[in-house]
Amino acid sequence: MRREVGSVEELRAIVGEPDQYVADKVKDRLSAVQRRWLAHSPLCFVATTDARGRVDVSPKGDPAGFVHVIDDTTIAIPDRRGNKRVDGYRNVLQNPHVGTLFVIPGRGDTLRINGTGRILADADYFDALAVQGKRPTLALELAIEEVFFHCAKAFLRSDAWDPSTWxxxxxxxxxxxxxxxxxxxxxxxxxxxxxxxxxxxxxx
Incomplete structure (x- = not known):
C-alpha cells in the first residue's frame, strides 16, 4: 500500500529533527577549509530549475581547482565546449537559483553551495580560468547563499569509490x-x- 507524505509535519514525524550541530552548519560564506576543498575538487554538479519548475542537473569538470573563488561569497564555474544544449543556462535566465555539489574523488563527503547565478560571457578573471591556453566559453557566477559540508553516507552505501564494485x-x-x-x-x-x-x- 502506498503512503504519500503530504506535509512537513508528517515528514518530521517520520524522519525526526536534525541535531543542533547539523541544523547550524549552514553558512552564507566560504570558510578557509571550504576554499581549500574547492582548490582540490575537479568535478561538480550544477542543478537549475526553469520558470515552470523543471529541473536540470549538469556535471562540470576540469583540473582540480577549476572553480574560481572571487571572494568569500562569490564563485565562478567555467564552461567549456559541449553539446550546445545549454539547458542549465537557459534555466538560469528564467530562474537564477542554483544548487551545486563539489566532489573530491575518493572522499565520501561533499561540499554543497547554493545561491543566485548569473551567466557571464567575459570577465576580468577569464584568463585565470584558461586551460591548455583556452579561455572558457562562459562562466556561471554564483552569489553564495548557503554553503555546508554533506556527510559521506550516500557514498559509503553505494561504494562508489570502490573499483571492485564498478x-x-x-x-x-x-x-x-x-x-x-x-x-x-x-x-x-x-x-x-x-x-x-x-x-x-x-x-x-
Whole structure:
C-alpha cells in the first residue's frame, strides 16, 4: 500500500529533527577549509530549475581547482565546449537559483553551495580560468547563499569509490546508445567519434 507524505509535519514525524550541530552548519560564506576543498575538487554538479519548475542537473569538470573563488561569497564555474544544449543556462535566465555539489574523488563527503547565478560571457578573471591556453566559453557566477559540508553516507552505501564494485560494461557504450539518434552513422563511425581518445582532442 502506498503512503504519500503530504506535509512537513508528517515528514518530521517520520524522519525526526536534525541535531543542533547539523541544523547550524549552514553558512552564507566560504570558510578557509571550504576554499581549500574547492582548490582540490575537479568535478561538480550544477542543478537549475526553469520558470515552470523543471529541473536540470549538469556535471562540470576540469583540473582540480577549476572553480574560481572571487571572494568569500562569490564563485565562478567555467564552461567549456559541449553539446550546445545549454539547458542549465537557459534555466538560469528564467530562474537564477542554483544548487551545486563539489566532489573530491575518493572522499565520501561533499561540499554543497547554493545561491543566485548569473551567466557571464567575459570577465576580468577569464584568463585565470584558461586551460591548455583556452579561455572558457562562459562562466556561471554564483552569489553564495548557503554553503555546508554533506556527510559521506550516500557514498559509503553505494561504494562508489570502490573499483571492485564498478561495472562500466553492464550497459551499452555511449557510441552504442548514440545509434538511436544518429541513424545515418555506422557503428564504426560512432565508436571512433565517441572514443575517449577522440573526445580528449576536443575537450578545449
Amino acid at each position: 561495472t562500466p560494461d553492464a550497459v551499452p557504450s555511449a557510441a552504442q546508445l548514440a545509434k538511436a539518434i544518429r541513424h545515418d552513422w555506422t557503428q564504426a563511425q560512432l565508436d571512433e567519434y565517441y572514443s575517449e581518445a577522440n573526445y580528449r582532442k576536443t575537450l578545449y
